[in-house]
Amino acid sequence: MVQDFSSAGEMVDPFGRTITYLRASVTDRCDFRCVYCMAENMSFLPKTEVLSLEELDRLCSAFISRGVTKLRLTGGEPLVRRDIMQLVHSLSRHLESGALKELTLTTNGSQLAKYAEDLYACGVRRLNVSLDTLDPEKFRTITRRGDLNTVLEGIDAARRAGLKIKINTVALKDFNDRELSSMIGWCGERGLAITFIETMPLGEITEDRTDQYVSLSGVREKLMADWTLEDSDYRTGGPATYVRVKETGNRVGFITPLSHNFCSTCNRVRITCTGTLYMCLGHDDAVDLRAPLRASDDDALLQEAIDRAIAHKPQRHDFVIAPGGARPAVARHMSVTGG
Numbered sequence: 119m120v121q122d123f124s125s126a127g128e129m130v131d132p133f134g135r136t137i138t139y140l141r142a143s144v145t146d147r148c149d150f151r152c153v154y155c156m157a158e159n160m161s162f163l164p165k166t167e168v169l170s171l172e173e174l175d176r177l178c179s180a181f182i183s184r185g186v187t188k189l190r191l192t193g194g195e196p197l198v199r200r201d202i203m204q205l206v207h208s209l210s211r212h213l214e215s216g217a218l219k220e221l222t223l224t225t226n227g228s229q230l231a232k233y234a235e236d237l238y239a240c241g242v243r244r245l246n247v248s249l250d251t252l253d254p255e256k257f258r259t260i261t262r263r264g265d266l267n268t269v270l271e272g273i274d275a276a277r278r279a280g281l282k283i284k285i286n287t288v289a290l291k292d293f294n295d296r297e298l299s300s301m302i303g304w305c306g307e308r309g310l311a312i313t314f315i316e317t318m319p320l321g322e323i324t325e326d327r328t329d330q331y332v333s334l335s336g337v338r339e340k341l342m343a344d345w346t347l348e349d350s351d352y353r354t355g356g357p358a359t360y361v362r363v364k365e366t367g368n369r370v371g372f373i374t375p376l377s378h379n380f381c382s383t384c385n386r387v388r389i390t391c392t393g394t395l396y397m398c399l400g401h402d403d404a405v406d407l408r409a410p411l412r413a414s415d416d417d418a419l420l421q422e423a424i425d426r427a428i429a430h431k432p433q434r435h436d437f438v439i440a441p442g443g444a445r446p447a448v449a450r451h452m453s454v455t456g457g
């Protein structure tokens with residue numbers, strides 16, 4: 119008998135965690151080549167392997183029918199995917215129905231000037247924009263090809279459109295670690311929240327990870343020389359811990375996947391643009407959803423595969439950056455699963 123999954127219940131993993139947050143990578147491609155994220159010469163997936171926009175819509179909608187209330191589109195760079203606004207527009211029906219509480223994106227900001235108003239019109243209210251430095255030369259170096267001004271114009275356009283922005287900054291040793299304090303000031307002047315992220319050992323890159331890694335507990339101490347950081351119990355259910363900057367009134371987050379364990383409250387899973395479901399950013403275990411998605415027009419096989427996957431969500435990640443080694447703990451790049 120074919121089971122009816124149209125009203126299948128919420129997704130609860132073996133450790134009692136209910137999955138309510140889906141991050142969907144809509145492309146592995148990007149117009150930047152950030153040194154901690156990608157190799158200089160990346161080979162991207164052939165288009166045939168990548169889910170169509172309709173398939174991505176169907177996949178995301180299947181998760182929403184199982185209790186996902188927060189959906190983040192990411193990549194690669196989500197806004198370089200051709201016709202991406204068709205997907206955003208189509209997914210916005212779940213905001214209208216109330217099934218989805220939030221539809222959001224993580225973006226490098228390069229296309230924001232073009233899309234900010236459309237995103238707002240589709241019900242997007244918040245964006246994460248990645249920005250590691252405010253120095254144009256350094257920006258070019260870290261992204262290998264990005265233009266800082268274009269991104270800053272994109273951020274301005276998004277603010278004008280009414281979008282709330284959180285800046286994500288990867289802390290990199292001897293690159294931007296001395297600039298982080300002034301970035302708090304820059305964000306403070308614009309009313310933007312900022313989150314600092316430690317580098318994670320994902321995917322082979324040309325640089326040595328141990329050269330890039332800087333511990334955020336050290337960063338936090340240095341910031342306290344310039345700013346009054348007040349403890350905050352603000353949580354998003356994600357890995358960040360937060361403080362409030364007394365002088366600006368803005369929030370600063372710290373994502374420390376290597377030095378802290380945030381797994382016990384993990385409510386998220388990730389899908390790649392090929393329809394592979396990763397239950398944990400820090401593990402290679404995955405379940406293919408593309409085959410069941412393409413096998414039939416109804417979602418029974420797909421929902422079965424989702425159930426199998428959730429039953430295998432690992433309890434915790436185990437990232438380690440081995441001294442002297444560039445070998446990643448997890449073989450895939452961040453651009454495959456998105457941030």
Ligand code: SAM
Pocket residue numbers: 148154155192193194195196224225226246247248286287288315316317318319320452453456457
């Ligand atoms: N292209 C978009 C962007 O840059 O915002 C979305 C995808 S990107 C993979 C998502 C986030 O992952 C970015 O904030 C980026 O800085 C972060 N990221 C990429 N590789 C990382 C790594 N190895 N360690 C920590 N963060 C990483």
Ligand code: SF4
Pocket residue numbers: 148149150151152155156193194195226248453
């Ligand atoms: Fe592209 Fe984002 Fe990776 Fe940078 S971090 S290369 S912008 S996907």
